[in-house]
Amino acid sequence: MGETIATTGGTRTMAAVVQERYGAEPEAVLRMARLARPGAGPGEVLVRVRASSVDRGTWHLMAGLPYAVRPVSGLRGPKLPNPGRNIAGVVEAVGSGVTGFAPGDEVYGTAAAAFAEYAVARPDRIAPKPAGLTFEEAATVPVSALTALQAVRDKGRVQEGQQVLITGAAGGVGTFAVQLARFLGARVTAVASTPKLDAVRALGADRVIDYTREDFLAGPQRYDAVVDIAGNRCLRDLRRALTPRGRLVITGGETDGRWLGGTDRQLRAQLLSPFTSRHLGTFIASEHADGLRDLTALVDAGALRPVVDRVYPLAETAAAVRHLLDGSVTGKLALALPAGDHLGATSDAEREAAG
Known part of the structure; x- marks a missing residue:
């Protein structure tokens, strides 16, 4: 996936996977770009994403198929920048009214547009990350x-x-x-x-x-x-x-x-x-913190362990989705992001200074 620069001035940016149209072929519709970094609004948690993962739902949101998903994902095209849902990472900031989380906490759960360096999550859809799992392992758990x-x-x-x-x-x-x-x-x-x-x-x-x-x-x-x-x-x-x-x-x-x-x-x-x-x-699976806490207890008790087939870097998200589609995967595929802002400088000015 090639990279496109999509910001100007001194805006703080992040690396992210971008999808602008529906399509069944991941290489045709997923690309890397730099987008404005989101903030934590009231009742929101901003997470610095350390890992994500792909699942069959990723493909459905990417392809917009079956058509029954489009009232949620967008009737004419994707409503969200990318189809990622799973996250594991570190709390960067919390919005007003949020309790139970603080910057520096390691968390996992679900968030919209998770294939990015930063994602905004609802507090009721994340929970403390199981201490015995790596970020990559934890990111395969939620959905x-x-x-x-x-x-x-x-x-x-x-x-x-x-x-x-x-x-x-x-x-x-x-x-x-x-x-x-x-x-x-x-x-x-x-x-x-x-x-x-x-x-x-x-x-x-x-x-x-x-x-x-x-x-x-x-x-x-x-x-x-x-x-x-x-x-x-x-x-x-x-x-x-x-x-x-x-x-x-x-x-x-x-x-x-x-x-x-x-x-x-x-x-x-x-x-x-x-x-x-x-x-x-x-049934339609519910994404909620109570279930995540139950899963954490099972992981901590040694009763549950993710099976990770392979870990891809974020820039190879399309390849990960392609691997999922070929039917050879055992368990889960994870996406890894480095700690800190190592996927690129955070603003256009910083990019120029970095040469």
Whole structure:
């Protein structure tokens, strides 16, 4: 990604990824630029970002697909400078009315336009960073682990001794979901592809199924909960895999449909659920500090650990998204930013003085 200078005068600036139009190809729509550094307004926290990460949602916001996301992301083009959401970093400043955070605090969570040296966050969407994680590791947690926590604990209501099936177990959400289900005492059957089976097994799965060689729904096994992260199996097959009172939680599964992108399956599950003894459903993950604090406690207890496939520098964000799309990633991809303002001088005057 090339760099474009987009500021004048003595404005304090920062390096950031910029996206000005929708597009499915990251190399075509993501570029580096220098933008005016934001400030912390009332009720806001300014974070010096040390790391971020990419996930499937990054691509959806970048591409503006399915069209159902555009009322949020922007009808004609992106409302935000870039599609980043996850942050880990250090509080730079706090706005009026903010309590519980002070400059110098290490935090993690979510913020808009996170692919930048600085990001503005809401206090209710960040929490103290787990002390045992690096910034890069912590930045992979918020969106994916919150989704896994809500899918397994809150929607799946997984309990000790239950049988749980997790599809997409080697992905960003899946690697957290396997660990959370094991922590809750369930017996976990994890579905992944051949190269990723050992990684999933190492996370604590009791049984692994290679979906490229075996139909993971064909056997007699019935599950108390199915967390369907990456599958596109029809609801009929998924229902048959459940116990009479089992719970299906659909958190993923995509098609090329430009309007709904596969979410029609989630909608059908919601409509069918009242007419069956099984609970069939989906949800939109909530980004909130309470969940982050729960995740921190799990990390501190040794029950949860991010699986980081690779760390990219911020300037290679497009390459990171491309790697995500190729389907070979196990766990998460992080973006690293150096400590301090080492991606460039902070104003045009400083840039000229630096020669």
